[in-house]
Amino acid sequence: MRRSIGIALVIALLAAACGGGGGSGGPGDGGSNLVNDSNGEEGQEGYVGHGGATVSLDSNTSSVGSASVKVEIPDAAGAGVQVWQPDGLTQTPVTAGGEYQFSADVKGDAGKSVRMEILWHRADGTFLVTTLGEIFSLPTDDFKGFTLAAEAPDEAAQAVPQIVTDAAPGASFTLWIDNVSFRETSAAPGSSVTPPATP
């Protein structure tokens, strides 16, 4: 418990530090992090390998804290890591019309092409549509922050953010992900705004 409070505080401080402009900022971080914000420090709960990828905790590499989530990705299109609630079975609730932002620090052991995506689903779990981010090459020296922002489409009630290959990469490779957040930055018109977490 003490530890998660400490981590939440660090995130709040980082958000405050980024708020002054520069950086990849955008309109602000808005509401609290809706997904596992353990940053791979205590486990990889909620991080699910997709398309044959396997997920583990790596305490030798990190952008925040001392560990990150290591994703070993096979030579396959659409393979990578999905971010679910910590049980690994529950999607993250969203409100149609709200603005959402998925951000993460990412690194690879090869400059392979990947992309951030958000899979939107209805309340009954049926699939609606995918928001596709820009394809980018993984940085191999240091972690770099990437962000995908999108409005939750009509009927959307839950979402799964993911980072996956756009095409078969030609060889298996490793991706590390840390400092992950998925938050509502602006509520749908007519609904109440999620207040930022108070320190």
Ligand SMILES: [Ca+2]
């Ligand atoms: Ca970490």
